[in-house]
Amino acid sequence: MGRGALFGPVVAGAVILGSAFDWAGLNDSKQLTARRREELDLRIREGAQAWAIGVASAEEIDRLNIRMATHLAIRRAVAGLKVAPRLVLVDGIDEPLDGVAQKAIVKGDALSVSIAAASIIAKVRRDSMIEEWDATCPGFGLKENKGYGSAAHLDALRTLGPSPFHRKSFIERTGWLF
Numbered sequence: 001m002g003r004g005a006l007f008g009p010v011v012a013g014a015v016i017l018g019s020a021f022d023w024a025g026l027n028d029s030k031q032l033t034a035r036r037r038e039e040l041d042l043r044i045r046e047g048a049q050a051w052a053i054g055v056a057s058a059e060e061i062d063r064l065n066i067r068m069a070t071h072l073a074i075r076r077a078v079a080g081l082k083v084a085p086r087l088v089l090v091d092g093i094d095e096p097l098d099g100v101a102q103k104a105i106v107k108g109d110a111l112s113v114s115i116a117a118a119s120i121i122a123k124v125r126r127d128s129m130i131e132e133w134d135a136t137c138p139g140f141g142l143k144e145n146k147g148y149g150s151a152a153h154l155d156a157l158r159t160l161g162p163s164p165f166h167r168k169s170f171i172e173r174t175g176w177l178f
Contacts, residue, residue, distance in 0.1 A: 003066055003070060004148065004149075005146070005147040005148050005149075005167070006147060006148065006149050006153065006157070006166055006167055006170060006171055007058070007130065007133075007137075007140065007142065007147030007148075007153075007163070007165055007166050007167065008058060008126065008129060008130050008133065008147045008165050008167075009055045009056055009057050009058060009060075009061070009073075009126065009129065010055070010056050010061060010066065010069050010070050010073050010126075011053060011054070011055050011073060011122045011123075011125050011126040011129070012053070012054045012055075012070065012073035012074040012076070012077040012118070012122055013051065013052070013053055013054075013077055013117070013118035013119060013120070013121040013122035013125070014050075014051065014052045014053075014054070014074075014077035014078045014080065014081050014085075014088070014118055015044060015048050015050070015051045015114055015117040015118045015121065016048060016049040016050040016051070016081065016083050016085055016114075017044075017047075017048050017049065017113065017114055017117060018047075018048060018049030020047075021047050021048060021049070022043075022047070023113040023117070025040060026040060026044075026113045026116040026117050026120070027110070027116055028107075028109040028110040028116055028119065029109065029116070029119040029120045029122075029123040029124075030109075030119075030123075031110075032120070034127070037120050037123060037124050038124055040117075040120050041120055041121050041124040044117045044120060044121055045121065048117065049083055050081045050082045050083040051081070051117075051118075051121055052076075052077050052078070052079075052080030052081045052082075053077055053080065053121065053122065053125050054072070054073040054074060054075065054076030054077030054078070054079070054080060055073055055076065056069035056070065056072045056073040056076070058164075058165050058166060058167045058168075060072060061167050061169070061170070062167060062168050062169040062170075065169070066167075066170070067094070070096075071094065071096035074090065074096050074097070075096060075097060077118075077122075078097060078100065085100070086101065087101045087102065087103065088100055088101065088102040088103075089102070089103055089105055089108060089112050089114055089115050090102055090103070090104045090105070090108065090115075091104075091105060091107075091108035091109050091115045091118075091119065092104055092105075092106065092108065093106060126146070127146055130142050130143075130146050130147045131143050131146075133165055137163040137165060139156045139159075139160050140152075140153050140156045140157070140160070140163070141153055141156065157171065
C-alpha cells in the first residue's frame with residue numbers, strides 16, 4: 001500500500017488465512033471505510049494462520065524506484081511469515097519472488113480474499129505509521145491525506161520543503177515543487 005504517495009514507505013502484507021478463517025466482509029481495502037478496515041485488520045491478525053508486514057522506506061523508494069521497492073516490501077512480508085506458503089498470490093502483474101511458487105493477479109485485491117486480507121493489514125499499518133509521523137512532520141496534513149498528494153499537502157511541500165520521509169525522486173520527477 002502507498003505506491004502513489006509522496007510521503008512515507010510502501011507497505012506490503014502477506015497473509016495465510018487458513019481453512020477455518022471466516023472471510024466474510026473481506027474486500028479490496030480501498031473499498032472499505034477506515035473503521036471497517038481496522039475491524040477486519042484485528043480479525044485477520046487474530047484469526048489468520050499466519051500474517052506479516054514488509055516495509056520499504058522512502059529512501060529505498062528513492063534509491064530503487066517504487067516498483068522495485070514494492071517488490072522488496074513483498075519479499076520482506078513473505079519472508080516474515082511463520083508458515084511457508086505453498087503459493088503466493090500477488091496483486092498486480094509482477095511476480096517478485098525467487099524460489100517461491102507465485103501467481104500475479106491484476107486487481108487481485110478485488111478478486112482474492114487472501115490478497116484483500118493482505119491489502120487490509122498493509123493499509124492499516126501504513127496509515128498508522130503515517131498518522132504517527134503527523135506529529136513529527138507538522139504542516140503536511142498527514143492524518144488527513146495519509147501522505148498522498150492532496151492540495152494542502154502540495155502547498156505545504158512548496159512552503160516547507162520535503163521532510164526526510166518524503167519521496168524526493170517522485171516529487172522531483174513530477175515537478176510538484178516547482
